Amino acid sequence: MKAPKSTLPPDFYQRVFELVRTIPRGRVTTYGHIARTLGLKSSARLVGYALTLSNQMGFDVPAHRVVNRQGLLTGKMHFGGPEVMADLLRAEGIEIENDQVQDFKRLLWDPASP
Numbered sequence: 001m002k003a004p005k006s007t008l009p010p011d012f013y014q015r016v017f018e019l020v021r022t023i024p025r026g027r028v029t030t031y032g033h034i035a036r037t038l039g040l041k042s043s044a045r046l047v048g049y050a051l052t053l054s055n056q057m058g059f060d061v062p063a064h065r066v067v068n069r070q071g072l073l074t075g076k077m078h079f080g081g082p083e084v085m086a087d088l089l090r091a092e093g094i095e096i097e098n099d100q101v102q103d104f105k106r107l108l109w110d111p112a113s114p
Helices: 012-020 031-037 044-057 084-091
Strands: none
Touching (some): 012 031, 031 044
16 A cells, blocks of 8 residues: 655654554554654544555554554454454453454553653
């Protein structure tokens, strides 16, 4: 999947990958939180493109920890099977029901907050 043309900083994808690598095990964040932390608040969809690329290229990025703003596993189709993303999260102690993180507000990690 190729990202649409934009005025992104040339190192945008690398910055996304580096930030996602800091998400603590057993926690999740959202595409929007990542975009805002990187100073591009309207670029949540581009964060998704970056994470799709990370999966396709086999980069060491825990993209399974990134969900949509409601805690839904909207990126699950990019993990090689319909249950892979959920299984990775469950292995970290996160309860998933109907493709949604349970206790989402408690597990939500905001990279902008220390």
